[in-house]
Amino acid sequence: MTLADLITFERKRWSGSPWRPTRLGRWLLAVIAVLWLVVSAVLARSGWMWMRTFAVSWLALIGILYAAPGLAAKAMVREWREDTVWWWLSLPAPREKLLLAKFTAILARWLRLWLLVFFYIGVYVTVLNAATWGLSWQVVVEQCKIVLGEGLLALALGPFLITIGMWMGIVRREARALIALMWLLLIGILNFQAQILGLKVSGQGSDIRVELTPNYFWIGLEFFAAYILAGVIFAGLVRWLKNRAYSRVG
Amino acid sequence: MEPIKVAGITFRLDATKPFYEQIVAQVCGALARGELGLEERMPSVRELAQLLKVNPNTVMRAYQDLERSGLLVTYRGQGTFTTNKPEPVERIRRELAHGAVQDLVGVMRQLGLSREQTMTLIQEVDWE
Amino acid sequence: MTELLRLDEVGKSFRGRKVVDGISFTLRQGRAVGLLGPNGAGKSTLLKIAVGLIAADSGKVQLFGGTPSWRSFERVAFLPDRGHFTRGMSVSEALQLAGRLYPGFNPGTAREILEDARISRGAYVNELSKGQEARFHLALCLARRPAVLVLDEPFAGLDILSREAMVEAVIGAIAGGVQSVLMSTHDVDDVEGLFDEVILLRDGGLSLWDEAETLRARYGSLRQMYKEVMRG
Incomplete structure (x- = not known):
């Protein structure tokens, strides 16, 4: 059995059951959609083209960052909800491989979302914005830089966030009380990203400008810490599977 | 079953x-x-x-x-x-027949019939 | 006869409740052992401990002479009491995938059972009836030709025809004398003749373990034994 076979197994399990949001999820989706519409309408009327690019890409970045742990937690929780967990665990493969395959499948799924979102924003910024507002080449390049910076940041954080999400999926099952704390931690980490990117907003009214002044020291430190943490979490997940000390059966 | x-x-x-x-x-x-x-x-x-x-x-x-x-x-x-x-089959047939007769004797004794009375009964029974 | 599985004084608690309490038994090659007991007697947990899916709190489990690990699953097929292999694919896709996931998977064995259950290869797994899905899952396990086949309540909630077909398939598998079966069930009726040995569980503890034929001679039938032991 190769890793590719296991990844196929993971992907097949999703293909049958399309994503159905929970009630809370439906509400959140509705709120996000309304907010999006309102923000877009206000920005379009005011003609703050810098603010617009900034808002659209920033919202997308935040969305994609939260989607990573969300997807991962769901994939873990799904094992129990869809009753596939004992089939999964009784596969003749080392536990590291099982988890790595799941991780890879989630990452692939998330990467598709990432591509979609940043492709959309890329087109939005470079083509639509420039054509509609007759932007100078220089401004388009500046805006592209911001989108690129955000995209790369998301890409680099994705694997780390997915690992956290897998952990959260298990915490949700094994120690439900802890899950709120973990979300708070996650929100803290993600809010920190504006500082990391050094997004600077200057000017007023329709002259507003956004600049990217990344703090490379912090970025380096963050990624160093994030990937050490991801490694520790992954090792912990493997250990948890190997110890087979689940809090309940079913 | x-x-x-x-x-x-x-x-x-x-x-x-x-x-x-x-x-x-x-x-x-x-x-x-x-x-x-x-x-x-x-x-x-x-x-x-x-x-x-x-x-x-x-x-x-x-x-x-x-x-x-x-x-x-x-x-x-x-x-x-x-x-x-044919010999082992014949042996089994005898064993089974013997067992059946034993059973019959047991029942007859329970009913209080003597050997002679039972023999008479058997001779009177319609075999066909 | 080779001893494949040995449990020594195995115990397990969940949240302070003793689910499995000091259980010992062995499974030898070519034997079919039935684990009987009412729902909640700890059968499912015990089976999962036996194959190494759950760690016991106390006692010792030996599978093929060693501690159970992921490697044991190359020779042990475990059929969970509920749960799906995966419902998002067609039967033929699932067979193909199983062929890649399980070493020594023989699609011919599976095909035989599927034909018998009138499962078409193009059907989607989530369209199968409950009985068909159960037989499909059994087919996946049998096609691996495992040394040990562990079935957790394989007949629960199935119609009589599916149950009989599954018993027949299991009998066919052990007829070679190589494969062993460890199977839990709370319903004795379907399996009166299936087992060589029977283990009776009650409240997580082992209350009886003997040859099925001996028990049948002593109690009249397994059903009778079950009732008497559970009442007493």
């Missing part, structure tokens, strides 16, 4: 008695009554186990027992057959 017919034998298994003994007894009965002839192919252990919904080891044990009594013969690679010799 419902009766199951296979190769001239009708199996009626009763979950309240050991299956192994019942299989042996019912094969013997079929041979003695002539429902199962000489040199006839028996179902394989697997087939019979599946038909009777019984553990194959149980069927195997019954077959081995029947082989020891000379009623079944297994040829390597060909399967299990009933014996080609």
Whole structure:
């Protein structure tokens, strides 16, 4: 059995059951959609083209960052909800491989979302914005830089966030009380990203400008810490599977 | 359990008695009554186990027992057959008949009938 | 006869409740052992401990002479009491995938059972009836030709025809004398003749373990034994 076979197994399990949001999820989706519409309408009327690019890409970045742990937690929780967990665990493969395959499948799924979102924003910024507002080449390049910076940041954080999400999926099952704390931690980490990117907003009214002044020291430190943490979490997940000390059966 | 017919034998298994003994007894009965002839192919252990919904080891044990009594013969690679010799079948027939008479005697004694009275009764019974 | 599985004084608690309490038994090659007991007697947990899916709190489990690990699953097929292999694919896709996931998977064995259950290869797993899905899952396990087949309540909630077909398939598998079966069930009726040995569990403890034929001679039938032991 190769890793590719296991990844196929993971992907097949999703293909049958399309994503159905929970009630809370439906509400959140509705709120996000309304907010999006309102923000877009206000920005379009005011003609703050810098603010617009900034808002659209920033919202997308935040969305994609939260989607990573969300997807991962769901994939873990799904094992129990869809009753596939004992089939999964009784596969003749080392536990590291099982988890790595799941991780890879989630990452692939998330990467598709990432591509979609940043492709959309890329087109939005470079083509639509420039054509509609007759932007100078220089401004388009500046805006592209911001989108690129955000995209790369998301890409680099994705694997780390997915690992956290897998952990959260298990915490949700094994120690439900802890899950709120973990979300708070996650929100803290993600809010920190504006500082990391050094997004600077200057000017007023329709002259507003956004600049990217990344703090490379912090970025380096963050990624160093994030990937050490991801490694520790992954090792912990493997250990948890190997110890087979689940809090309940079913 | 419902009766199951296979190769001239009708199996009626009763979950309240050991299956192994019942299989042996019912094969013997079929041979003695002539429902199962000489040199006839028996179902394989697997087939019979599946038909009777019984553990194959149980069927195997019954077959081995029947082989020891000379009623079944297994040829390597060909399967299990009933014996080609009439003697062991004749022996079984006598054993069964003997057992039946014993049972009859028991019942008659319980009813308080003497040997002579029983013999008279037997002679009066319509055989056809 | 080779001893494949041995449990020594195995115990397990969940949240302070003793689910499995000091259980010992062995499974030998070519034997079919039934684990009987009412719902909640700890059968499912015990089976999962036996194959190494759950760690016991106390006692010792030996599978193929060693501690159970992921490697044991190359020779042990475990059929969970509920749960799906995966419902998002067609039967033929699932067979193909199983062929890649399980070493020594023989699609011919599976095909036989599927034909018998009238499962078409193009059907989607989530369209199968409950009985069909159960037989499909059993087919996946049997096609691996495992040394040990562990079935957790395989007949629960199935119609009589599916149950009989599954018993027949299991009998066919053990007829070779190589494969062993360890199977839990709370319903004795379907399996009167299936087992060589029977283990009776009650409140997580072992209350009886003997040859099925011996028990049948002693109690009248397994059903009778079950009732008597559970009442007493």
